Amino acid sequence: MFARRLVTRRRRLFVRVPLERPLEFWTESDDFLLGAEGNGRDISLGGMFVETDIPCRFGERALVRLTLPKCRHQLALVGIVRWTCRDGMGMQFGRLGARNTHEILAFTMQWADGDCGS
Numbered sequence: 001m002f003a004r005r006l007v008t009r010r011r012r013l014f015v016r017v018p019l020e021r022p023l024e025f026w027t028e029s030d031d032f033l034l035g036a037e038g039n040g041r042d043i044s045l046g047g048m049f050v051e052t053d054i055p056c057r058f059g060e061r062a063l064v065r066l067t068l069p070k071c072r073h074q075l076a077l078v079g080i081v082r083w084t085c086r087d088g089m090g091m092q093f094g095r096l097g098a099r100n101t102h103e104i105l106a107f108t109m110q111w112a113d114g115d116c117g118s
Contacts (some may be wrong), residue, residue, distance in 0.1 A: 014044035017111040023066035027056045038088065040066055045104055047079060047092040055089035056081045062091060068107045075100050 019040040026035045038052035048064070056062050064077045077100060079091035096104070 014046040015108060016042045016044040016048075017108050019043045019048065019068075021066050021068065023050065023064055025050060025052070025056075025062050025064045027060050027062040040064075041088070043068075043104060044108060045093070045096070045101065047082070047090065048077075049088060049090050051088040055084040058082070058084060064091065068103055070110070071103050071107070073099060073103065075103060 019042050021040045023038055023040050024035060025038060026033055028034075036052060036054050038050045041049040041051050050064065058081055060081045062079060062081060064079065065074055066077075067074045077091075077093055077096065079093045081089045082092045083090045
């Protein structure tokens with residue numbers, strides 16, 4: 001099973017699961033690399049929501065670094081900000097690579113199997 005589902009009422013292609021993990025993110029702004037901290041609220045193979053007081057602007061590319069529960073490797077996820085709100089920003093991932101895809105898929109499948117401990 002590949003954490004994917006048919007969507008009829010919503011536009012999501014992949015199932016999102018709760019995350020609640022601290023993370024760091026960076027974006028380029030006016031030729032400078034700006035970094036900030038946040039909290040990953042949820043994640044899927046398609047993207048994630050980042051809780052932060054200082055979200056990036058719509059359309060900006062950002063690099064997010066975080067470690068998923070039960071994961072030994074820190075993930076480096078590149079994405080584009082697709083929407084923002086007062087609590088943070090929604091990001092759509094670009095190409096993930098094999099390791100990142102495996103780690104996110106394993107984490108989301110833990111939720112499907114009911115083994116969601118950190």
